[in-house]
Amino acid sequence: MTEVRGVVAAGKGKPVEVVTINVPDPGPGEAVVRVQACGVCHTDLHYREGGISDDYPFLLGHEAAGVVDAVGEGVHDIEPGDFVVLNWRAVCGLCRACRRGRPQYCFDTHNAAQPMTLEDGTPLSPALGIGAFAEKTLVHSGQCTKVDPSARPAVAGLLGCGVMAGIGAAVNTGQAGPGDSVAVIGCGGVGAGSVAGANLAGARQIIAVDTDPVKLDWARQFGATHTVNASESDTVEAIRELTGGHGADLVVDAVGIPKTYTQAFYARDLAGTVVLVGVPSPEMQLELPLIDVFARGGALRSSWYGDCLPSRDFPMLVEMYQQGRLPLEKFVTEEIALDQVEQAFEKMHRGEVLRSVVTL
Template identity: 70%
Template sequence: MTEKVRGVVSMSKGAPTELVTIVLPDLGPNDVKVDIQTCGVCHTDLAYRDGGINDEYPFLLGHEAAGVVAEVGSDVTHVEVGDFVILNWRAVCGECRACKRGRPWYCFNTHNASAPMTLEDGTELTAALGIGAFADKTVVHEGQCTKVAADADPAVVGLLGCGVMAGLGAAVNTGGVTRGDSVAVIGCGGVGDAAIAGARLAGATTIIAVDRDPRKLQWATELGATHTINDSEVDDVVAEIKELTDGNGADVVIDAVGRPETYRNAFYARDLAGVVVLVGVPTPDKTLEMPLVDFFSHGGALKSSWYGDCLPERDFPMYVDLYQQGRLPLEKFVTERIGIDAIESAFHKMESGEVLRSVVVL
């Protein structure tokens, strides 16, 4: 049976978001209705609003969410009513060539809900990353729900749904950071700081944070950085990183910005056989020109990290457990808790670097 709830919608490119009534569809066999408790305000939501993803307006924004299963479709076996879940946007199919090759984090056929949510006039909404969680309730595929410890703070653990997991995974899964490694992270917003926390968790001994905002460098220090470099105060970031790593460069360098100049620095700041991980998302207009011989003369690996190369069923419960044990300070990522009517203000704070994460509490 259809149901009407509140939702934050972007109606057109660049226009302020609107809090409106949305309609949830009848559940398909594998669909799940979730009562949203919290949802982080991610830069991807702003990109949707401003046309940086596609032009399939109107968008129902929000995707870094946690909540409680309210209703399930007839064939759902993965979760039950009452389960506390974190939502994810990589519900793997198990059947595509990536899944069958044992690399499900590259799944080419991820699942979403069987029918879209709509406005009251029937206009179909495009749910951000297939979730749409700036709403009292949302409808997703059962594979987009990962059950975790029910006593975890939803405002904290819900951030694993996107940015924090992207950063943790960039360090641990994609970069393969291990005990004794040196790591440099370029860009210390939410994703970059999560990479720093992941590097610390994995046992890296030298963790270098690079940014040009002193406030972000302070946050990075609190999350595990052993050294900081203010990019606006030095002539050569690469030289600074090499000086902190005995002249060798870092074992793993993570670019959490995604610009040609930051990637170039990441490439040259790694050890001769080091790993570069690109987790910052470049815009389509960005291009990179470098001597091809430099790629030949440096060993190691150049990797891109999609969603931290995570498997939600494996990673979310593990990181929630580590947080509850006091070994992973996820709570430090929550800068403020806001109401559902404060999304635009949160966007402004995010753009100006005032917050790591604003979290909507419903």
């Protein structure tokens, strides 16, 4: 058992606190990772606000990179000293998705069996099974993906969630390719990732849509060829005008509300693809004329974690970053300390940052 500092959300809407937590020694199939950097993701704020569950207290943080400190019995694919990016979809290899050769859809992903706790023994619920706003964290060994150790932790760790979700939505789910026209609605961290992914895939036209001029400027840095300010223009009409009146081959909805999904549906070309990667809240309802769903053809897809396979995608994208082909460093707006997470949430809410990254 090791005592470390970690960022905990004790109750709905309460400011987070840095407290002492207990991290068990790794059991069978587990690993303890010394966290070097962890991005502040909107999902962590959802946890604090009770938008995920009410299993307080939460140990927040999940978009992380670090070094393996210790491993438990039966762990052979990683060892102490390995530099890893943490993922929240450690594939089981046994479920029906894995047996069909689709491990990116694994329906029974692994987490650590032992709980981390407060000093008084109260079990903590780690965000997305990780809990990485801490000096060390306990995870399942399958949640550790080895990548090039020369990569900067504050950059590599971002692949653990939002950036990977965005890139994967365009590349894996949407299958953007050379010559395609791609529109991305919502250009925060995930949407900017989709713009970067479309650019990486060789799309000839990338249209970024947002109501915030700052986010549109961010999108240009990742390869957007055109921008649409949705507070000044009709999104569907603007995308159609920019694509010769046809609509985009692929439209990514990185917001996840009925309005933006409907815009994405009508802003795509005939037989085009819509990808939903923004996460809706449970009460949201969508209404579309069924004849339009039929008549427009194409595909309506949802993207889970960018349909990524961490063991395949994380090392590949880190290598592309190291080669200068993927500007991951541009996602890092600021580097902060553990005790600045609450302020980072406030900046996120005001739209002032693409990513704040806790470095330890």
